[in-house]
Amino acid sequence: MTNSSGSKIRIGILGASGYTGGELLRLLAGHEGMEVAMLSAERRAGRRLGEVFPHLAAMNAPDLVSIKNFDYDTLDAVFCCLPHGTTQEVIAGLPAHLKVVDLSADFRLNSPAVYAKWYGKEHRAVDLQREAAYGLTELNRDVIVAAGLVANPGCYPTGPQLALAPLLGAGQVATEDIIIDAKSGVSGAGREPKQDLLFSEVGEGVQAYGVASHRHSPEIEQGLSLAAGKPVSVTFTPHLMPMNRGILATIYVRLANGASPDDLRAALRRRYDVEPFVHVVGEGVSPATRDVRGSNHCLIGVFGDRRPGRAILLTVIDNLVKGASGQALQNMNLMCGMPETAGLEQLSLFP
Amino acid sequence: MTNSSGSKIRIGILGASGYTGGELLRLLAGHEGMEVAMLSAERRAGRRLGEVFPHLAAMNAPDLVSIKNFDYDTLDAVFCCLPHGTTQEVIAGLPAHLKVVDLSADFRLNSPAVYAKWYGKEHRAVDLQREAAYGLTELNRDVIVAAGLVANPGCYPTGPQLALAPLLGAGQVATEDIIIDAKSGVSGAGREPKQDLLFSEVGEGVQAYGVASHRHSPEIEQGLSLAAGKPVSVTFTPHLMPMNRGILATIYVRLANGASPDDLRAALRRRYDVEPFVHVVGEGVSPATRDVRGSNHCLIGVFGDRRPGRAILLTVIDNLVKGASGQALQNMNLMCGMPETAGLEQLSLFP
Amino acid sequence: MTNSSGSKIRIGILGASGYTGGELLRLLAGHEGMEVAMLSAERRAGRRLGEVFPHLAAMNAPDLVSIKNFDYDTLDAVFCCLPHGTTQEVIAGLPAHLKVVDLSADFRLNSPAVYAKWYGKEHRAVDLQREAAYGLTELNRDVIVAAGLVANPGCYPTGPQLALAPLLGAGQVATEDIIIDAKSGVSGAGREPKQDLLFSEVGEGVQAYGVASHRHSPEIEQGLSLAAGKPVSVTFTPHLMPMNRGILATIYVRLANGASPDDLRAALRRRYDVEPFVHVVGEGVSPATRDVRGSNHCLIGVFGDRRPGRAILLTVIDNLVKGASGQALQNMNLMCGMPETAGLEQLSLFP
């Protein structure tokens, strides 16, 4: 599995010492068509990968370097795992020959005004913002294949958009009254030390955060509005769970145009029947995050509510795989002409 | 702190070897006006308490006996922690002088028809079912004080009813479109060995269960309908969390009659201002289950949604305390003329 | 319960925003003879206690102030929960009328040379270091009662010393070949944000740390040498566990002078028979940290090894209670002439 010149795709990762960087490396280690050629990490520059990620010590990978020592000419593609805000200028300065998948939030919103409203400042790479393809693979594959820059979706928006977009597109659920109650493992909050992410603060408890104000809200609404063909606004509440990985989204919708819960399930089955990573579980089955731990799969369940005219959708992903690095690799595979599933064949780890 | 005859209230616990029984014992150990006089546990009959609950080994308590050896004449009051279904006949056979708080579901629903629908069989103590006082203390104190039999509320219904009943009573939230998304620790599922409650099945994951079919739904609706003065039906989804204790309920409501989220918070504050165990947290504060771990407190938070006309209520309790044994003791205190907070003064355990 | 003048003991806590400070407050809330009068926290000065510790919001406590605004004249006693190293100078500057229990490591080692070796610098309050009473209550009660400054033991040294000191004193275990393998919850590492204490780093894993170099080693050896009447050195390995609270120490010893494991158990029973907080469990019983969660109890188990002439001792405590704040309060009770168990009567929280 190689590119047109017969050699492997040479990959660089900017910001390789966080959780999404580490997860990309884990997946790339099993990818026969890509080669990890360069890794940056400012505070860890000069360190071996195994010092930062002992679980990757057995991997054949280069040492970490400063971003200013990155030799982009030798690379074919770059994953960008830098913090929100600083990413946009870094990417604006990258050579044009590079395929780029950005895992930050900087290019997810395609409206400068919406970006400015939610991030409190003007975007500094507006042209790129307009050009970037939104990387929800199953919903935007045609655009991603041809893109030079893909904005990888946020972890929370991935599952709900996969479940809702086809149903909104078909008019089977109402555009009003969508409520998304999401439960996430702690790794989604990153590897920077913060008091409220300490084990002793999170263990044996659950808490909502960012109530009515989380920045993934406009991203979800952008995708759903596009699917519905008209503005959709949602109520979105994320919760921090005492677990490392996984997101379960419990989604409450009102049925539209006479659709039944069975109709919804059937429609989603038809839509995702040929997809390798999105699966609709059977009637009465409640998907669990443990079913997708470590894998790139998204499971979707559909339940009728006791109250007529309503349904409950359940989606589970691993926030670091389909919710971040796995989907990023899925996108990069498409951009590089590789099989979409390369490096992503692993089944879930249970228990 | 004693009863009218100057001696301590003599307490029996039927079904003392499960989690609610153990929690009652922990709380009663610190109660100066009550004395644990008799404990039943069929399969553990003859064992010392410390064998079944090593954490209670330091407690001065009688050995476990079979229920058929219970000498009710020597007791003043009984907590009944037996399984649903078998409880009703046991309680129907108890001597009339006993104060009884039942922690099972058998007497929570006051309609024989609703009971039969949800439990699939006729109630076998219909008269008692009608007589039993519903033990949500803050909402039904006057009745509880005079009751001989109190049906202690389910763990899930407690928080949502405390938050919603006053608002429905005041017409500040709409009776339609109430959605309750609840997250519970595993102890709520009891101590019987089941595969899906094993550590390896629950750890590092989250899952919804009983979607649109959980038996706490009619109990919630019974209380809210009473408060609203008209039928209320709700969407209720429980989730199993990788933690021992705690329930967080995230409640989505539509505002009514021009009420604002601030109005809701103010109304709840007025309602619970003098209550020792129910507290409304400040604007912007998201209550966490760790804030109430081991205590009898319920915290309520109120957020306005981004979407006009909607609000999000958050309630947290410890499912074994305010959600079971703590509230049971609170009720028994009232029934016995003791200070309501006796044995329940402990603050939360954090971390 | 008051002091000689009929009023409550007025307590100040220096460094109240960490875990040991919070735990002291939880315990003091149930103490009828002490009153929390002043709390310091530099970075949180001006905040209400409930902002730093939501689980204590229901407590009647003063706001946090800077240490420089502490009015010591109005206080009777002080708990010092400041970081190691800075503590010694703060305590050296306290007025003489104050009873002080120090929860840092600064006064635990009574030898200036040993302190300098393990902490890499000279002690700056050597006189006080010599005066301070070592606060392992059950082993040093007579001295603690009369002390003005008590050095509260480290969390790891508490259980092993309680188990080993009486046996070494009686010559029943050999002074050589003592191995202490300890497993601790994460709260023992404090509340400062550090990457290796993040939930995602600790969850679902276990790791040894400070192997052959942990600073609690000389503290353990100081106590055991005193008990044995000759130098004792130990192998001590701490491990970080994915849980909030609790320390289990598995202690491997060689029997001496013909003692059997049953002799050891009997000797420990005799020694601790009248103690309210130290208990020897029955033959064949393996004490668990959950048995003491939230309580001031220490459980000790004794097993004979399969290999003749050897035994295995097991001790469990809650690292924040008997391993820190609980024992600190136990000591302060003694110093202030209060009942030793005041504020410490709570049983363990399980599950």
Added chain:
Amino acid sequence: MTNSSGSKIRIGILGASGYTGGELLRLLAGHEGMEVAMLSAERRAGRRLGEVFPHLAAMNAPDLVSIKNFDYDTLDAVFCCLPHGTTQEVIAGLPAHLKVVDLSADFRLNSPAVYAKWYGKEHRAVDLQREAAYGLTELNRDVIVAAGLVANPGCYPTGPQLALAPLLGAGQVATEDIIIDAKSGVSGAGREPKQDLLFSEVGEGVQAYGVASHRHSPEIEQGLSLAAGKPVSVTFTPHLMPMNRGILATIYVRLANGASPDDLRAALRRRYDVEPFVHVVGEGVSPATRDVRGSNHCLIGVFGDRRPGRAILLTVIDNLVKGASGQALQNMNLMCGMPETAGLEQLSLFP
């Protein structure tokens, strides 16, 4: 990757619905030279695999059948994941053409007398017991390659034998005074519902079990005695941890023949230098179970003790991979002439 006839090895799994069965399936799903052809599970016979293991729903695997419907003629090899005790008769009845790896304890001990002592009854397949190759791959590869029946090692014995056998063989550690303190995730206890394995019993706590009496003790001693060339007995204490996977063994040894801790590390490095799955970490590095989660790797760390003449060895494995199903597949690869690492290339999952 196929067998001599050009087709894939056809695999059957007896007892496929437990954790070791599920883990074998996860690994086999990524194995290009083996095909899962038949699966048994008595109580789940007739069910699809995805009903028993939702995380494997995406796998192409046959439905579960009763063992009495197993058609051994169509199979090349069998993994046996049946309970201890019943396994020996099942395997004794298998056709001779089958390669068999047994994951139970039935064939691990090669002495009928030792077996009878520890299991309380005579072995019922003594000839097979003598024939079976012990499957600690790195230490017994030559025998395994030629074996028809391999007894896969227990989870606890794997790491300690890998660390100690070479050192005992070289006379670098004393045969006396070996102490193994092991900490295991809960999945090692299997999937049968038992009260003491419930989440609420295990969460937030740690406990030793099987103190001085665990059945893995004679297995460890058998391997170490063989390596040392004389009888070795050990002290072995397992502990149950609140995590799903992983075993950390902390091993305390006395140095022999003038060896230093550095000598031990160097010797282990030489021994395992070319091994794909056993790695010696650097000086001062403490291996963590999270470093090997989901992988077939074993990490070994070596520390000098503060007390002269002693060292501390640390080994970590995933109990379900190198400690069970991974090593079983590693052995089966050897028995079938496949590359030893086939299906086992996955790196660890962190966080």
